[in-house]
Amino acid sequence: MSLPSETDLRALAESAARACGVDLSAAAGEHVGLSPINGLPVASLAWSTPDQVAAAVARAATAYDEWRLVPAPVRGGVVRRFGELLREHLDDLATLVTIEVGKITSEARGEVQEMVDICDYAVGLSRQLFGRTMTSERPAHRLMETWHPLGVVGVISAFNFPVAVWSWNTAIALVCGDPVVWKPSEQAPLCALASAALLSRALDEAGFSPDISQVVLGDATVGLTMVDDPAVALVSATGSTRMGREVGPRVAARFGRSLLELGGNNAAIVAPSADLDLTTRGIVFAAAGTAGQRCTSMRRVIAHTSVVDAVTDRVAAAYAKLPIGSPLEPGTLVGPLVNERAHSSYAAAVSAAQESGGELVVGGERVLDAEAAGAYYVRPTVVRMKEQSEVVHTETFAPLLYVMAYDDLDEAIALNNAVPQGLSSSIFTQDQAEAELFMSAAGSDCGIVNVNIGTSGAEIGGAFGGEKETGGGRESGSDAWRAYMRRATNTVNYSGDLPLAQGVTFDV
Numbered sequence: 001m002s003l004p005s006e007t008d009l010r011a012l013a014e015s016a017a018r019a020c021g022v023d024l025s026a027a028a029g030e031h032v033g034l035s036p037i038n039g040l041p042v043a044s045l046a047w048s049t050p051d052q053v054a055a056a057v058a059r060a061a062t063a064y065d066e067w068r069l070v071p072a073p074v075r076g077g078v079v080r081r082f083g084e085l086l087r088e089h090l091d092d093l094a095t096l097v098t099i100e101v102g103k104i105t106s107e108a109r110g111e112v113q114e115m116v117d118i119c120d121y122a123v124g125l126s127r128q129l130f131g132r133t134m135t136s137e138r139p140a141h142r143l144m145e146t147w148h149p150l151g152v153v154g155v156i157s158a159f160n161f162p163v164a165v166w167s168w169n170t171a172i173a174l175v176c177g178d179p180v181v182w183k184p185s186e187q188a189p190l191c192a193l194a195s196a197a198l199l200s201r202a203l204d205e206a207g208f209s210p211d212i213s214q215v216v217l218g219d220a221t222v223g224l225t226m227v228d229d230p231a232v233a234l235v236s237a238t239g240s241t242r243m244g245r246e247v248g249p250r251v252a253a254r255f256g257r258s259l260l261e262l263g264g265n266n267a268a269i270v271a272p273s274a275d276l277d278l279t280t281r282g283i284v285f286a287a288a289g290t291a292g293q294r295c296t297s298m299r300r301v302i303a304h305t306s307v308v309d310a311v312t313d314r315v316a317a318a319y320a321k322l323p324i325g326s327p328l329e330p331g332t333l334v335g336p337l338v339n340e341r342a343h344s345s346y347a348a349a350v351s352a353a354q355e356s357g358g359e360l361v362v363g364g365e366r367v368l369d370a371e372a373a374g375a376y377y378v379r380p381t382v383v384r385m386k387e388q389s390e391v392v393h394t395e396t397f398a399p400l401l402y403v404m405a406y407d408d409l410d411e412a413i414a415l416n417n418a419v420p421q422g423l424s425s426s427i428f429t430q431d432q433a434e435a436e437l438f439m440s441a442a443g444s445d446c447g448i449v450n451v452n453i454g455t456s457g458a459e460i461g462g463a464f465g466g467e468k469e470t471g472g473g474r475e476s477g478s479d480a481w482r483a484y485m486r487r488a489t490n491t492v493n494y495s496g497d498l499p500l501a502q503g504v505t506f507d508v
């Protein structure tokens, strides 16, 4: 299978970006982005200076003064138009996702579909930003809460979902009345400029300020400028636990709000009653899909001793047949790792696993390096572990799956929960009591707990996020919108008298 040339990829990227309305000459600069597909340059763009970041935040703060007063359903109208533009440009954006981060076409299209879906969700939400009314302890009093816009939202997103994660934050933030400043991954500036160009168009058509949605490009220093800016009310950051350890305390130090979506180390328990066909398919998509580069990717299988050999054999057989190669080719299921660093971490983890007693079952090697020395394709890998050693406690962002055995379910749940991360988890079982136990307070400690599906591929309707070193934030559906608003508790007295709460008397 041949990899595309630099000229071909550049031309494809430029035409997709232009179709979305990006002015490439205005964005040009000295920072060269490489496509993971062939390891070659795809675009050279200018990065924002700290002053430009501060200016963008200041403009967003000014825009907030007006945007917060626009009725929420009218704000929803802008998001609805954005969703229409995304539908129209779904293939353009998906092409950019494939070129800049290496996702296979189906997954890249799925990512843009997720943007469309969150827009639909946010439009409905724009008429449902409601608070509660509580019973007051005093006569002729009303106690209620009102939700108001919060302020400027700073979004820091990662390479692996270069557009969807921004859209979850942005669609919700916009209907909540908050302008957004986005610092995308350095790996995916064209994806960001193209998505933001579509949103700018929707804002412009409705006569709203372009400052309601802005993009600042650059590395961590650009993100940290936003993190430290007191005008940024909420910092929503997706990335490594290391990044979150830096961002969380800095935002907290200025009493800002943060929403952190950090590492995962997601396991599936395979019980004796599991349907092994379904289980195998679930494991292979979750562990090898997206070349193991989702924060929800499956990294561990904890299988009952009665089925562990069968599961390992089936997964290994499926892995041996997985088509690896250019994500632009229709049949490919496994694209490249994002860069050389990702490959080094993968190679180091494979060695460490073997050194700690692991047996390499399938994979472990780099492929297509003869064709493109700067592109990092690996064969999805399974290592059978005797125990959950240190390397298994670490998130390696690659298609590397550890398989372990268990005897009783409590032991399996303890293994599931023994890692520092707490994002996603699943159990494959036909036994309802086991499924219920796994979802109960005595079960998985993760933010996502699934039954008979893998760990990845969450729908937008639920709250997305996890516990412990995953950071605790929740984005997307359910009541995650509340993080983007501030709550006011209102007590209204229509009694004509002044009874005090808690029966206090204070006669003057």
Ligand code: UN1
Residues within 6 Å of the ligand: 114, 160, 161, 165, 238, 293, 294, 295, 296, 455, 456, 457, 458, 459
């Ligand atoms: C991520 O990897 O950062 O559940 C987000 C999923 C996707 C989102 C993953 N909907 O796999």
